[in-house]
Amino acid sequence: xxxxxxxxxxxxxxxxxxxxxxxxxxxxxxxxxxxxxxxxxxxxxxxxxxxxxxxxxxxxxxxxxxxxxxxxxxxxxxxxxxxxxxxxxxxxxxxxxxxxxxxxxxxxxxxxxxxxxxxxxxxxxxxxxxxxxxxxxxxxxxxxxxxxxxxxxxxxxxxxxxxxxxxxxxxxxxxxxxxxxxxxxxxxxxxxxxxxxxxxxxxxxxxxxxxxxxxxxxxxxxxxxxxxxxxx
Amino acid sequence: xxxxxxxxxxxxxxxxxxxxxxxxxxxxxxxxxxxxxxxxxxxxxxxxxxxxxxxxxxxxxxxxxxxxxxxxxxxxxxxxxxxxxxxxxxxxxxxxxxxxxxxxxxxxxxxxxxxxxxxxxxxxxxxxxxxxxxxxxxxxxxxxxxxxxxxxxxxxxxxxxxxxxxxxxxxxxxxxxxxxxxxxxxxxxxxxxxxxxxxxxxxxxxxxxxxxxxxxxxxxxxxxxxxxxxxxxxxxxxxxxxxxxxxxxxxxxxxxxxxxxxxxx
Amino acid sequence: xxxxxxxxxxxxxxxxxxxxxxxxxxxxxxxxxxxxxxxxxxxxxxxxxxxxxxxxxxxxxxxxxxxxxxxxxxxxxxxxxxxxxxxxxxxxxxxxxxxxxxxxxxxxxxxxxxxxxxx
Numbered sequence: 001x002x003x004x005x006x007x008x009x010x011x012x013x014x015x016x017x018x019x020x021x022x023x024x025x026x027x028x029x030x031x032x033x034x035x036x037x038x039x040x041x042x043x044x045x046x047x048x049x050x051x052x053x054x055x056x057x058x059x060x061x062x063x064x065x066x067x068x069x070x071x072x073x074x075x076x077x078x079x080x081x082x083x084x085x086x087x088x089x090x091x092x093x094x095x096x097x098x099x100x101x102x103x104x105x106x107x108x109x110x111x112x113x114x115x116x117x118x119x120x121x122x123x124x125x126x127x128x129x130x131x132x133x134x135x136x137x138x139x140x141x142x143x144x145x146x147x148x149x150x151x152x153x154x155x156x157x158x159x160x161x162x163x164x165x166x167x168x169x170x171x172x173x174x175x176x177x178x179x180x181x182x183x184x185x186x187x188x189x190x191x192x193x194x195x196x197x198x199x200x201x202x203x204x205x206x207x208x209x210x211x212x213x214x215x216x217x218x219x220x221x222x223x224x225x226x227x228x229x230x231x232x
Numbered sequence: 233x234x235x236x237x238x239x240x241x242x243x244x245x246x247x248x249x250x251x252x253x254x255x256x257x258x259x260x261x262x263x264x265x266x267x268x269x270x271x272x273x274x275x276x277x278x279x280x281x282x283x284x285x286x287x288x289x290x291x292x293x294x295x296x297x298x299x300x301x302x303x304x305x306x307x308x309x310x311x312x313x314x315x316x317x318x319x320x321x322x323x324x325x326x327x328x329x330x331x332x333x334x335x336x337x338x339x340x341x342x343x344x345x346x347x348x349x350x351x352x353x354x355x356x357x358x359x360x361x362x363x364x365x366x367x368x369x370x371x372x373x374x375x376x377x378x379x380x381x382x383x384x385x386x387x388x389x390x391x392x393x394x395x396x397x398x399x400x401x402x403x404x405x406x407x408x409x410x411x412x413x414x415x416x417x418x419x420x421x422x423x424x425x426x427x428x429x430x431x432x433x434x435x436x437x438x439x440x441x442x443x444x445x446x447x448x449x450x451x452x453x454x455x456x457x458x459x460x461x462x463x464x465x466x467x468x469x470x471x472x473x474x475x476x477x478x479x480x481x482x483x484x485x486x487x488x489x490x491x492x493x494x495x496x497x
Numbered sequence: 498x499x500x501x502x503x504x505x506x507x508x509x510x511x512x513x514x515x516x517x518x519x520x521x522x523x524x525x526x527x528x529x530x531x532x533x534x535x536x537x538x539x540x541x542x543x544x545x546x547x548x549x550x551x552x553x554x555x556x557x558x559x560x561x562x563x564x565x566x567x568x569x570x571x572x573x574x575x576x577x578x579x580x581x582x583x584x585x586x587x588x589x590x591x592x593x594x595x596x597x598x599x600x601x602x603x604x605x606x607x608x609x610x611x612x613x614x615x616x
Binding site: 030031032164167168171172174188191192193194195211212215216219220221222223224 | 502504505506507508509535538539541542543544545546547
């Protein structure tokens, strides 16, 4: 287990809003970590910075020793919470796209998962249902053999059966060299699959513990503790 | 990685582009075909007239369409939800801009060739022969007057055209990128910036024009009038340099916005 | 193959308990191969690390052993597993009686009640 993600005094200011305030964090490889917080807590800002979609105002973050850039993008697989698939492509074309740009992409795995869902490679992305589009996005991301997976709300807006599918896929793909960071507010569905949780509130990290520690210490589920910590 | 970017950029561009080009060529073919039935009836006049009208419209559509495609592709692929995928590819901002720019320019050049080909098609036969003869005559006349310089002119004209193609796209790219700096209504802001830039451009050129009437420039104007051949060279080269500098400035602005100021919705 | 897990308590010990129960019940024989970490993780919907820790804890208690490259196996001596099952049966019964007491039943009444319920 080595440190995969390292944040030092990471801060992000937009005009007069401090979205991230001096975040210090270390994530080890081989862990499934939940990034939990309400909307506007800084989760999205943090994730965008990890993916090089936003530059920090202060401080730094390194992934496997590199700051976000071409080198980190090779080893980070990102599932955004909105669909980026509004293109004219067919399923096989987007698989080809991923294969071209990501060395760690495994097309056989992707096709296998697609087949199990009954999604044919020839289908146009535009014609897929919302649920299927999200599953395709998830499949593309999980077919990568990345070091860091960043899943932003992978189960929101998806029916309960599909949620089970998402969770099974995450478990199935578990790799002791990789870290999975799941950002969500649907905690009770996902807490069993987490190793550690991070509570983020108004840009500050207010908690970073293992899930079993929380349960032992507070005699509550993570979901219940969350409701307490983030009570309005 | 750049090769892959090109591959997918060309694939994406080709879809819309090819349709227009095919329509253009089809209209040219039809226009030529129609001429076989040439007679003095009103029917023929209407049919041929409307065909040539459609044809000329399609030529405009071809050029403007390619420009439009290039600009909207840049915006859509980098700054809408697609941007979440594009910007997480292991590719630098410079590579992204370069590949889109070069592809757009190449397709515009290809449009030019298709338009020329369609022109040959629609005038195929006697008309084309006459046109070629006339062009040949014109070239001969110019050569007599300018000599070896003509070759240089041709090179300069080609270079200035290509550089202008680059800057034509870069202007819009820059407006799009600058629009991204605002929090809301980014497209509107981009359009506003475009008009702003155009106005500034107009003002600057008018000012420069008035400068040339100053006594200081009288000697230069005299020199130009006396040495037209060199004058043309200087104008063309000046055009190349200015367009090149503007293009580089635009490119740097786009790259800066993409690297440091990116904030997708 | 249902795993009943209470999210309010640490999962790891719960997994240990339930694996013990299954061994004690005879679902797995001594020296038989257990489910893989991955299978348990998938069927329980639980983090593989947690399952791994559970197996390791069970190994420390002598209930299972691992063969490198092969997986986890039930130990020859399953006394501890049986003890765990016994303990859980006791806990459940104590809890049941406590619940019934709250409803106003005395212990003897409860035993009769159960006899009647069975018929």
